[in-house]
Amino acid sequence: MHLSRLGSLSHSARQGKRFFSQHPCSKLFVGGLSYDTNEVVLKEAFEEHGKVLHVNVVCYRKTAKSKGYGFVKFASEAEATTALQKMDGQLLDGWNLRVSYANKD
Numbered sequence: 458m459h460l461s462r463l464g465s466l467s468h469s470a471r472q473g474k475r476f477f478s479q480h481p482c483s484k485l486f487v488g489g490l491s492y493d494t495n496e497v498v499l500k501e502a503f504e505e506h507g508k509v510l511h512v513n514v515v516c517y518r519k520t521a522k523s524k525g526y527g528f529v530k531f532a533s534e535a536e537a538t539t540a541l542q543k544m545d546g547q548l549l550d551g552w553n554l555r556v557s558y559a560n561k562d
Contacts, residue, residue: 483537484559488526490514491550496527502549503529507536528559 487499500512514527531537537558545556 488555506540508532
């Protein structure tokens with residue numbers, strides 16, 4: 458990619474590409490989180506679609522505030538697929554979620 462084209466992308470757009478994938482897996486990238494959403498709330502929202510093994514809301518080190526995205530790991534790829542289909546575009550804490558497959562572990 459030409460360097461000037463990279464400069465036109467926002468920093469978050471360049472970073473976001475490394476977090477999600479189009480290939481099915483058991484780990485989901487969840488964007489569009491409220492800055493007040495924590496791991497307990499995120500887990501409760503997703504566990505109705507399958508067994509959640511791990512949840513991580515990515516936070517700033519200094520403030521411990523959410524960066525607005527996180528990850529949800531399911532016991533199986535099928536459960537993750539169901540959760541992706543059901544949760545993408547849904548509201549959580551007043552914000553629209555953007556859910557996609559995460560890069561594999």
